[in-house]
Amino acid sequence: MSLQTDDLLSVQDVHVGFGEFTALDGAHLHIARGGITGMVGPNGAGKSTLFNVLGGQQAHQGGRVLFDGQDITHWSVHRRAQAGLTRTFQISREMGALTVLENLLLAAPQQPGEKLWHALLNTAAARQHEAQAMAQAQALLERVGLWRLAHERADSLSGGQKKLLELCRALMLKPRLVLLDEPAAGVNPVLVSEIADFIRSLQAEGMSFAIVEHNMDMIAALCDPVYVLAQGKVLTQGSFAQVSAHAQVVEAYLGGVA
Ligand SMILES: Nc1ncnc2c1ncn2[C@@H]1O[C@H](COP(=O)(O)OP(=O)(O)OP(=O)(O)O)[C@@H](O)[C@H]1O
Ligand SMILES: [Mg+2]
Secondary structure (H helix, E strand, C coil): CCCCEEEEEEEEEEEEEEEEEEHHHEEEEEEECEEEEEEECCCCCHHHHHHHHCCCCCCCEEEEEEEECCCCCCHHHHHHHHHHHEEEECCCCCCCCCEHHHHHHCCCCCCCCHHHHHHCCCHHHHHHHHHHHHHHHHHHHHCCHHHHEEEEEEHCCCCHHHHHHHHHHCCCCCEEEEEEEEECCCCHHHHHHHHHHHHHHHHCCCCCEEECCHHHHHHHHHHHCCCEEECCEEEEEEEEHHHHHHHHHHHEEEEHHH
């Protein structure tokens, strides 16, 4: 399988097993530069496992992951994030006892080299870095309507607000590609459409996304193409209309429920 020029990320023949169980069984897919790619499939299809592989949280037994033309298969989470690839988690990972603002400041990229010494010595460079992170965090929180809650504990937020905080934490790294694992799960419909608008506005600024969702309204509104995963494999891909009309997709979902 060749890497097309408009692919920002490409997954080739990735396998993940947990003991006897195969979670990913030779997955192939492409995430287009500047696009919003959808990933759907029944519970247990391997969607989060795939994101774990892409984010560097999960080792895999075979295959390759290419990001912007580079083979990142053996890169650490940190190196992937530095290169512009980051993700959110299905279960939000905010630090509940810290404030909303502190959560964002902790997610700011580290200064290269000697960060600790700069901080200890309170150098001008460290102060400038902190001021930049603060301005970025404030701008993000204002943009998503959470600035008024900046000094509240993160565990006081609603489920939807936690999803927004999780997304903002990923955005502190100024990524090029963000993988969103169920950004609409447990979120009220008004906030779902606000999150969708926010994703669309980030896309208009040049950011690329892949979204795992069970909320088909969100997938239909944002994503093209849509990949359908079932039992660790890509069953089909195409526009939302195309994949929804696919007989095996209907069967895979019904099979997941039965
Ligand atoms: N660390 C692990 N150890 C053992 N099995 C695992 C592990 N992680 C995932 N699995 C199994 O791998 C399969 C795929 O899990 P995964 O979380 O990727 O599914 P998913 O498509 O994200 O499902 P959902 O829509 O419910 O989030 C499931 O059967 C799950 O139980
Ligand atoms: Mg999942």
